[in-house]
Amino acid sequence: MLGWELPPHNSGGLGVACLQLCRALAKQNIDIEFVLPYEAEHGIDFMSVTAATPQGVASVIRSGIAYDSYKYIKEDGSEEWLNIYDQQELYEKSVERLIDGREFDIVHAHDWLTARAGMRVKEKRGCPLIIHVHSVESDRSGGNGGNPLVLEIEEMAVHMAERVMAVSQHTKNCIVRDYGVPADKIEVVHNSIEASDIVPLDTDNTYRYLSAMRAQGYRVVLNVGRLTIQKGLPNLLLAAKDVIFRAPKTLFLIVGSGEQYYELIEQAADLGIGANIFFTGFLRGKQWRDAFAVSDLFVMPSISEPFGLTPLEAVAYGTPSVVSKQSGVSEVFKNCLKVDFWDIKEMANQITSVVQNDDLRDTLTLNAQAEYQNFSWEDASKKVVHVYNQHVVGAA
Amino acid sequence: MSQKAIVLYLHVHQPFRIRHYTVFDAGVNHDYFDAPYEDDTSNERIAHKVAEKSYLPTNARLLQLLRDNPEFKLSLSITGTVIEQLEKWAPAALRSFQELTETGRVEIVAETYHHSLAFFYSRAEFERQVKMHADKVKEVFGQTPKVFRNTELCYNNDVAYWADKAGYKAILAEGWDPVLGWRSPNYVYRPAYTENIRLLMKNYKLSDDIAFRFGDRGWSEWPLTADKFAHWLGANQNATNFDLFMDYETFGEHQWESTGIFDFLSHLPKEWLKNEHHTFMTVSEAADAFEPVDVIDTPNTVTWADTERDLSAWLGNSMQTGSIQALYSLEDMVLATNDLALIEDWRRLTTSDHFYYMCTKYFNDGDIHAYFSPYETPYEAYMNFMNAYHDIKFRLSQKGIEV
Numbered sequence: 001m002l003g004w005e006l007p008p009h010n011s012g013g014l015g016v017a018c019l020q021l022c023r024a025l026a027k028q029n030i031d032i033e034f035v036l037p038y039e040a041e042h043g044i045d046f047m048s049v050t051a052a053t054p055q056g057v058a059s060v061i062r063s064g065i066a067y068d069s070y071k072y073i074k075e076d077g078s079e080e081w082l083n084i085y086d087q088q089e090l091y092e093k094s095v096e097r098l099i100d101g102r103e104f105d106i107v108h109a110h111d112w113l114t115a116r117a118g119m120r121v122k123e124k125r126g127c128p129l130i131i132h133v134h135s136v137e138s139d140r141s142g143g144n145g146g147n148p149l150v151l152e153i154e155e156m157a158v159h160m161a162e163r164v165m166a167v168s169q170h171t172k173n174c175i176v177r178d179y180g181v182p183a184d185k186i187e188v189v190h191n192s193i194e195a196s197d198i199v200p201l202d203t204d205n206t207y208r209y210l211s212a213m214r215a216q217g218y219r220v221v222l223n224v225g226r227l228t229i230q231k232g233l234p235n236l237l238l239a240a241k242d243v244i245f246r247a248p249k250t251l252f253l254i255v256g257s258g259e260q261y262y263e264l265i266e267q268a269a270d271l272g273i274g275a276n277i278f279f280t281g282f283l284r285g286k287q288w289r290d291a292f293a294v295s296d297l298f299v300m301p302s303i304s305e306p307f308g309l310t311p312l313e314a315v316a317y318g319t320p321s322v323v324s325k326q327s328g329v330s331e332v333f334k335n336c337l338k339v340d341f342w343d344i345k346e347m348a349n350q351i352t353s354v355v356q357n358d359d360l361r362d363t364l365t366l367n368a369q370a371e372y373q374n375f376s377w378e379d380a381s382k383k384v385v386h387v388y389n390q391h392v393v394g395a396a
Numbered sequence: 397m398s399q400k401a402i403v404l405y406l407h408v409h410q411p412f413r414i415r416h417y418t419v420f421d422a423g424v425n426h427d428y429f430d431a432p433y434e435d436d437t438s439n440e441r442i443a444h445k446v447a448e449k450s451y452l453p454t455n456a457r458l459l460q461l462l463r464d465n466p467e468f469k470l471s472l473s474i475t476g477t478v479i480e481q482l483e484k485w486a487p488a489a490l491r492s493f494q495e496l497t498e499t500g501r502v503e504i505v506a507e508t509y510h511h512s513l514a515f516f517y518s519r520a521e522f523e524r525q526v527k528m529h530a531d532k533v534k535e536v537f538g539q540t541p542k543v544f545r546n547t548e549l550c551y552n553n554d555v556a557y558w559a560d561k562a563g564y565k566a567i568l569a570e571g572w573d574p575v576l577g578w579r580s581p582n583y584v585y586r587p588a589y590t591e592n593i594r595l596l597m598k599n600y601k602l603s604d605d606i607a608f609r610f611g612d613r614g615w616s617e618w619p620l621t622a623d624k625f626a627h628w629l630g631a632n633q634n635a636t637n638f639d640l641f642m643d644y645e646t647f648g649e650h651q652w653e654s655t656g657i658f659d660f661l662s663h664l665p666k667e668w669l670k671n672e673h674h675t676f677m678t679v680s681e682a683a684d685a686f687e688p689v690d691v692i693d694t695p696n697t698v699t700w701a702d703t704e705r706d707l708s709a710w711l712g713n714s715m716q717t718g719s720i721q722a723l724y725s726l727e728d729m730v731l732a733t734n735d736l737a738l739i740e741d742w743r744r745l746t747t748s749d750h751f752y753y754m755c756t757k758y759f760n761d762g763d764i765h766a767y768f769s770p771y772e773t774p775y776e777a778y779m780n781f782m783n784a785y786h787d788i789k790f791r792l793s794q795k796g797i798e799v
Binding site for chain 2: 242246334335337338345346348349350352353356357359360362363364366367
C-alpha cells in the first residue's frame with residue numbers, strides 16, 4: 001500500500017483514514033506493507049511500515065503539513081528542500097527501487113501523491129492497481145480547475161487503475177465528471193470512525209475565557225480545518241454576520257491554518273464582527289479536543305468535501321453539526337443539519353436556530369451520539385477485501 | 397343468533413403545514429402557512445392532491461354504497477383545519493362529504509377543531525377548540541356530534557370523565573392489549589369513573605389488515621378480498637361490534653388504487669350483509685344498541701400511534717416538549733389581544749402534526765419515511781416551528797405585550 005502520511009505525522013484526514021482502513025483490513029487477514037515517503041516512528045504493529053528513501057538520501061524529514069516542503073538529508077550530509085511535486089516524483093523512483101525482490105498481490109495507492117508510484121509498480125510488475133481517491137483536484141481548488149500537472153496525474157491514474165475507490169458518492173461523481181471514468185469502475189468506500197480511538201476529554205477545558213462566556217449565556221460555534229479555499233470559510237463568516245446580528249451572544253472559534261488565514265481575519269474585521277471571531281491557528285491534542293468540547297455547534301461549510309470526518313469527531317465530544325451538502329459525510333450522517341455551501345441565508349438560519357434553542361442542540365447531540373455508535377471501519381474494509389478478491393488471481 | 401355490526405369510522409385531517417420559515421422571516425413575514433405552490437409544504441398543493449387521489453374517488457364509492465345498500469352506514473371525523481382547506485382549495489371534495497351526510501347514514505364525530513393536544517396543556521383551550529369544531533360541523537354538515545374522539549385517539553380516564561360530563565354518548569379509543577387485558581375489543585364497554593358514556597375500542601388487528609397490510613404482497617393473507625374479510629368477522633362467535641377505525645386517506649393515499657383497495661371497499665357491504673344478522677352501525681348507534689359488558693380502567697394515556705401506542709411520537713424528545721410548552725405559555729397573552737388573525741395563527745400551531753414532524757424515534761433506524769413528513773429532517777421541522785413561535789412573540793411585543 002502506497003501512502004503519503006500516517007498519524008501522528010499527519011496533516012489531516014488522509015493519514016487518519018489510511019491508518020483506520022489498514023487496521024480494519026489487518027483484522028480481515030490482509031497482509032499490508034505500507035510505504036511512506038519519510039522515516040518516522042509510528043508505533044504500528046498490525047502492518048509493516050517502510051520508508052521509501054531515494055538513492056543517495058540518508059533520511060527525509062517532514063515539516064509542517066502535507067502540502068509543505070520536506071527536508072532531504074543526503075548521504076554526504078548536505079540538505080535539500082523539495083516541493084511537493086518534486087517529492088512525489090522522487091517517491092515514484094524510490095518505490096520502484098524498493099519493490100525489487102518483494103512479493104505482493106496488489107498495489108493500493110492513496111491519492112494523486114502516490115499515484116505515479118502506483119502506476120510505475122503496475123507497469124513494472126503487471127500487478128493490479130487500485131487508486132483510492134480521498135479527494136480530487138477540483139475539490140482541493142474549490143472548483144476552480146486546479147493545477148494542470150496534478151490533473152494530468154490524477155486523470156492518468158484513475159484510467160490506468162483496475163479499480164478506483166472513492167471515499168463518498170460525492171467524490172465518485174466528481175471523478176466521473178472530471179475524468180470521464182465509467183461509474184461502475186468506481187467503488188464507494190465511505191470513511192468511518194472508531195469510537196474506541198477517541199481520546200477522552202479531561203475535566204478542565206483549555207478555553208477558560210470561552211467557558212466563562214458560555215456561563216454568561218454566550219454560545220460558541222466552531223470550525224476546524226485547513227483555512228483553504230476548499231473549506232468555504234468566507235461563506236461561514238458572511239453567515240456569522242447575520243447570526244451575530246440576530247443573536248449577538250454568539251462567538252465563532254476558527255481552528256486551523258492555511259493560505260486564507262490572514263484573508264479571513266481581515267474579512268471578519270471588514271464585516272464588523274472581529275470581536276466575535278476567535279482564530280487559534282493549527283492545533284493538536286488537548287487544545288484541539290477541547291475546542292469541540294467548549295463549543296455548542298460545529299459548522300463544516302466546505303465547498304467540496306470528499307468525506308469530512310470532523311463532524312463525527314465533534315459528535316464524539318458532544319457537539320452537534322451543520323454540514324455542507326457538498327460533503328461525503330452528509331451521505332452517511334443523519335442527525336445533523338445540512339446546508340448547501342452557497343446558501344448563506346440558510347446557513348445563518350440553521351446556526352441561529354441552534355444557538356437560540358438549547359432543545360435543538362441537545363436533541364441533535366443525543367441522537368447523533370446514538371447514531372455514532374454504529375459507525376465502524378469494518379464495513380469499509382469488507383468492501384475493500386471484496387474488490388481485492390475480484391482482482392487477485394487465485395483469491396477466494 | 398344475535399346481531400353483529402361493523403362500525404366503520406374514518407378520520408379525515410390535514411394540518412396547516414409550516415413553510416420553510418427562517419429566522420429572517422420572523423418579525424418580517426407572518427405567512428407561516430403559505431408555502432409556494434411547488435414546495436413540499438404547500439398546503440394548497442397537498443389539498444389538491446389528496447382531494448384528487450383520495451377524497452373524490454372514495455366519496456364517490458361511499459355514496460354509491462350508501463345508495464345500493466340501505467343498511468350501510470359509517471362515521472367520519474373531519475377536523476376544522478381540513479374543512480377550511482377544502483372550502484378554500486377543493487370545494488368539490490367538501491361537497492362530496494356533504495353528499496354523504498345528506499343520506500342521513502353518515503355520522504360526524506366530535507374532536508378539536510385544530511387536531512391539537514390541548515387536552516394535556518390547557519383544558520380551557522381544549523374546550524374552546526371542541527366547541528369551534530362542533531359549530532363548524534353544524535354549519536357545514538347540519539349535525540351536532542354526539543360521540544367524541546380526542547386527537548390521535550389519545551385516551552385515558554380523564555378524557556373519558558370529561559367527555560361523560562360534557563354529555564357525549566360514547567368515546568373512541570384504541571383497543572390496545574395492555575388496556576383490554578384478556579377482553580375483546582369487539583364489545584361495548586364503560587370507562588371507569590363515568591356514569592353514562594360508552595367506550596368503543598378499535599379492533600386494531602382487523603383495522604390494520606385494511607389500513608396497513610392490504611397492499612403488502614409479503615403478507616401471508618395477501619390478497620385480502622371482501623368475502624374473506626367478511627368471513628373472518630362472521631366466524632367470530634364472541635362479538636357484537638367490530639370497530640374498524642382508520643385514517644380516511646387509507647383509501648387512495650396510503651393504499652393506492654392499484655392495490656385494489658377501492659374494489660375491496662365496494663364489495664365489503666354486499667359480502668357482509670349476506671347474513672341477515674349482520675349489519676352496519678354508526679358509532680352512536682352501536683353505543684345505543686349494546687349494553688356495556690365491563691368497565692375499562694385506563695390510568696395511562698393510550699393513542700393509536702406506533703407500536704408504543706403512547707404520546708412519544710409527539711412528546712418524545714426535548715424539541716417536542718420544549719416547543720409545545722413554549723407555545724402554550726403564550727395562550728393567555730395571545731387570546732387577550734382579540735386579534736383574530738393572531739389567535740388563529742397560534743391555534744394552527746397547536747396542531748399535533750407539527751410535533752409529530754419533530755419525532756426522532758425512527759430517524760436513526762434509517763427509515764425516515766416511516767412517518768409522513770414534508771420535511772427532510774425532524775430538526776428542520778423544529779426550526780421552522782420555533783421561528784414561527786418567535787414571530788408570534790414578536791407580534792405580541794408589537795402590541796405592547798412583553799413576553
